Amino acid sequence: MDNQKSNEGSARNVGTEGSGSSMGKDLGSSKSGAGSPGGISGPGGMSGMGQDLHKTIDKAADAAQPVVERLATSAHEGVDKMSGALTDAHARLEEKTRALTEAYQHFAETGRGYVRTSPATSVMVAMAAGFVLAKLLSGRSDRY
Secondary structure (H helix, E strand, C coil): CCCCCCCHHHHHCCCCHHHCCCCHHHHHCCCCCCCCHHHCCHHHHHHHHHHHHHHHHHHHHHHHHHHHHHHHHHHHHHHHHHHHHHHHHHHHHHHHHHHHHHHHHHHHHHHHHHHHHCHHHHHHHHHHHHHHHHHHHHHHHHHC
C-alpha cells in the first residue's frame, strides 16, 4: 500500500491554467473561492465551476443562434426556388402533353379521312410500308 500515490494535488489543479486544459482560463476565473487555487473551496466550490461552464455554454449557444437562423433561411429559400422550378416544369410539361395529344388526334382524324376517301391507295401505301419495314428488320436480325 505504500506504493500508491495520493490524488490530493490533482483535484486542486483542475481549474488552474497550468493543468493542461484548453478551458483552464475560463474555469480558473471563478470567484467562489477567493483563497484557494482555481476557485475551489471545499465541497461547494464545484458549483461555481458548473455555473461558469453553464455561462460558457450559453454564450456558445447565443453565438450559434444567428448562424443557425441564416442556415435555416438559406435552406427555406432553396426549397422555395426548387418548388418554383418544379411547378414551372410541370406546367410546361402539361402544355407540351396537351399540344402533342391534339396533334395526334388531328393526325388520326386526317388519316381516317384519307382512308375513307381512297381505300385502294391506303392499302397500297400500307403494303409498301410493311415491305420496307420487313426488309429493314430482316437485315438486322441476320447480323446478330
